[in-house]
Amino acid sequence: MSQEPINKQTREFQAETKQLLDLMIHSIYTNKEIFLRELISNASDAIDKIRFESLTNHDLLEGQSDFEIFIVPDESTHTLTISDNGIGMTYDEVVENIGTIAKSGTKSFLEKLKEKETATDNELIGQFGVGFYSAFMVSDKVTLITRAPGQAKGVKWQSSGDGTYTIEEVEKETRGTTIIITLNDEFTTADGSKENFLDRYTIENLIKKYSDYIRYPIKMSFIKEEKPKDEEGKVIEDAPATQTVEVRTLNSMTPLWTRNKNDISAEEYHTFYKNLFHDWEDPLKLIHSKAEGTVEYTSLLFIPSRAPFDLYTQKSSSGIRLYSKQIFIMDNCQDLLPEYLRFVKGLVDSPDFSLNISRELLQHSKQLKLIGKNLEKSVLKTLENLLTNERPTYEKFWKEFGKALKVGAYTDFQSRDKLKDLLLFSSSHATEELTTLHDYIERMSENQKVIYYATGKDRASVERLPQMELLKEKGIEVLYLYDQVDEFTIDALQEYKEKKFQSISRGELNLDDIDSPEAKKDTEAILKENESLIKAIKEHLKGKIADVKISNRLKSSAVCLVSDDNGISLSMEQILSEMNNTMYKASRILELNPNHDVFTVLKDLHEATPDSEAFKDYCDLLYVQAMLIEGLLPEDPISFANKVSNLMARKDK
Numbered sequence: 001m002s003q004e005p006i007n008k009q010t011r012e013f014q015a016e017t018k019q020l021l022d023l024m025i026h027s028i029y030t031n032k033e034i035f036l037r038e039l040i041s042n043a044s045d046a047i048d049k050i051r052f053e054s055l056t057n058h059d060l061l062e063g064q065s066d067f068e069i070f071i072v073p074d075e076s077t078h079t080l081t082i083s084d085n086g087i088g089m090t091y092d093e094v095v096e097n098i099g100t101i102a103k104s105g106t107k108s109f110l111e112k113l114k115e116k117e118t119a120t121d122n123e124l125i126g127q128f129g130v131g132f133y134s135a136f137m138v139s140d141k142v143t144l145i146t147r148a149p150g151q152a153k154g155v156k157w158q159s160s161g162d163g164t165y166t167i168e169e170v171e172k173e174t175r176g177t178t179i180i181i182t183l184n185d186e187f188t189t190a191d192g193s194k195e196n197f198l199d200r201y202t203i204e205n206l207i208k209k210y211s212d213y214i215r216y217p218i219k220m221s222f223i224k225e226e227k228p229k230d231e232e233g234k235v236i237e238d239a240p241a242t243q244t245v246e247v248r249t250l251n252s253m254t255p256l257w258t259r260n261k262n263d264i265s266a267e268e269y270h271t272f273y274k275n276l277f278h279d280w281e282d283p284l285k286l287i288h289s290k291a292e293g294t295v296e297y298t299s300l301l302f303i304p305s306r307a308p309f310d311l312y313t314q315k316s317s318s319g320i321r322l323y324s325k326q327i328f329i330m331d332n333c334q335d336l337l338p339e340y341l342r343f344v345k346g347l348v349d350s351p352d353f354s355l356n357i358s359r360e361l362l363q364h365s366k367q368l369k370l371i372g373k374n375l376e377k378s379v380l381k382t383l384e385n386l387l388t389n390e391r392p393t394y395e396k397f398w399k400e401f402g403k404a405l406k407v408g409a410y411t412d413f414q415s416r417d418k419l420k421d422l423l424l425f426s427s428s429h430a431t432e433e434l435t436t437l438h439d440y441i442e443r444m445s446e447n448q449k450v451i452y453y454a455t456g457k458d459r460a461s462v463e464r465l466p467q468m469e470l471l472k473e474k475g476i477e478v479l480y481l482y483d484q485v486d487e488f489t490i491d492a493l494q495e496y497k498e499k500k501f502q503s504i505s506r507g508e509l510n511l512d513d514i515d516s517p518e519a520k521k522d523t524e525a526i527l528k529e530n531e532s533l534i535k536a537i538k539e540h541l542k543g544k545i546a547d548v549k550i551s552n553r554l555k556s557s558a559v560c561l562v563s564d565d566n567g568i569s570l571s572m573e574q575i576l577s578e579m580n581n582t583m584y585k586a587s588r589i590l591e592l593n594p595n596h597d598v599f600t601v602l603k604d605l606h607e608a609t610p611d612s613e614a615f616k617d618y619c620d621l622l623y624v625q626a627m628l629i630e631g632l633l634p635e636d637p638i639s640f641a642n643k644v645s646n647l648m649a650r651k652d653k
């Protein structure tokens with residue numbers, strides 16, 4: 001670094017940051033007081049970091065190891081100052097962390113906010129940490145002065161939230177970060193405004209409410225007015241009062257999880273959760289447990305009420321924090337819970353971990369694996385109990401996180417078995433209700449050999465499938481799969497309680513009466529009788545389909561497209577092609593309904609002139625019809641449209 005300080009520069013915020021600041025300033029969030037919680041949480045994180053790093057590099061502390069956060073309200077300047085002696089930031093870190101939005105969650109938050117479809121602003125904003133920028137909700141100007149340990153110079157950053165900020169190097173004696181908020185007039189006087197953030201009593205209450213558990217003292221000075229006392233210790237009433245400054249610690253610093261769970265109220269748990277994980281809503285469920293024995297730990301886990309927007313993107317990280325004897329080691333501790341449970345938030349505190357354990361070592365630690373196993377077990381047990389005893393709550397959970405469990409059952413071989421009883425599906429059994437696989441089996445008749453399922457984008461499109469008609473008529477229940485992952489999950493499970501899964505659009509239907517030897521004989525007879533017709537259709541559609549069959553699954557529709565039992569299904573082919581993977585193709589089988597009038601027309605056309613244009617057009621039209629029913633687009637829509645038009649104008653011969 002050069003000796004000369006870097007002079008003041010004015011820089012522009014990144015476009016997305018500007019957008020976020022605009023939202024803050026124009027105040028979409030009514031609960032403005034949370035700005036203090038956010039800044040204190042940042043300060044506490046910064047102290048956590050230096051505390052941790054100083055274990056291996058004591059010099060970082062620069063001789064100052066009493067960690068603290070200090071708050072100074074100043075009536076004369078209308079400022080509120082929050083200082084910490086944490087890790088601070090270098091010049092580049094300030095630019096990186098404060099001028100840009102690096103977090104994908106924030107980006108997707110902004111996108112969602114633009115759409116404004118799913119929730120109100122308050123709900124949305126509550127779902128992600130508004131962080132540092134929340135200071136702009138209450139201020140005209142924010143100044144940040146910071147110095148990282150070992151750096152000769154500090155950095156001063158300042159902005160009025162108007163799209164630009166200034167940054168320069170400055171002298172700063174002590175390590176850490178000081179944030180000076182110049183409060184907007186609205187927040188400096190008690191009259192006419194809801195909040196006065198210069199009022200010590202207000203600040204004290206806010207700290208109690210949001211930041212009581214913070215592990216470092218949050219201090220503020222109070223002016224104490226006292227009348228002097230005489231030699232006997234009696235107050236001298238007529239003497240003028242003297243003012244003394246008294247520094248008080250505002251928070252109790254007792255980590256909630258170390259307390260006895262019978263002494264903790266639901267509200268305390270919820271406030272703790274909301275503060276630590278920046279959620280706006282209470283958690284759906286919490287699990288607080290202590291384990292002693294081979295491995296000793298306390299865990300406090302929360303199942304949120306709502307899934308974050310980025311849960312299913314790869315960037316989403318685990319929400320588990322690791323502590324050792326109440327000292328923070330790391331957040332996003334991925335190895336504690338399997339990937340599919342990454343929506344679970346919480347913490348683990350175990351004296352069995354050394355504080356300076358590296359992520360790499362941790363990954364291989366036996367204790368971590370053991371704790372992880374127990375945590376997974378207790379989350380699944382909690383979900384099982386919810387499913388059995390609190391079905392509406394479980395369904396609420398399922399709506400938010402069901403997909404995570406389905407992905408788990410598909411990708412996590414070891415957990416598949418544990419997850420299968422927790423899965424819910426729509427089915428033909430009841431319109432509004434979801435079913436477990438267990439309940440499906442319970443309702444099955446003794447003769448039913450397999451569990452039927454159908455895929456489609458929603459209930460209406462599945463119910464319109466021609467293949468459904470027969471099953472409905474026979475009163476056979478069919479699971480409806482709407483989610484892309486569903487079919488992968490079903491494929492991975494293969495069977496449930498020894499009943500295999502069977503797509504209604506694949507292979508044989510395995511229905512007793514239609515697959516009976518007599519029915520088979522019938523189909524074979526029709527096939528034989530129409531051998532040359534079938535051959536001609538197959539020949540004409542060569543390259544598009546693998547086979548033509550006489551169907552035993554159609555009632556009133558003329559055709560349907562199915563795939564065989566090997567390889568992938570048609571719906572999976574579509575999913576893969578949406579992911580730009582066109583390597584895998586389902587083998588298409590065109591099934592014809594021999595009882596449909598179209599079949600007779602086709603037969604007559606073929607018998608009259610085996611290779612007439614009309615016959616070929618009819619084959620094409622039937623094929624495209626079958627594709628459309630499956631939600632597939634015709635390869636040549638113009639030719640299809642022309643053929644339909646010709647038919648409508650009865651120009652075909």
Ligand SMILES: Nc1ncnc2c1ncn2[C@@H]1O[C@H](COP(=O)(O)OP(=O)(O)OP(=O)(O)O)[C@@H](O)[C@H]1O
Pocket residue numbers: 038042043046084086087088089097098128129130131132133176177278
């Ligand atoms: N007091 C501080 N000391 C050191 N670094 C800080 C401080 N405040 C903020 N930062 C840095 O700025 C970054 C951005 O802060 P911001 O509050 O916007 O988000 P965050 O804390 O990362 O996320 P979230 O608020 O969602 O937990 C932090 O990750 C941290 O690196």
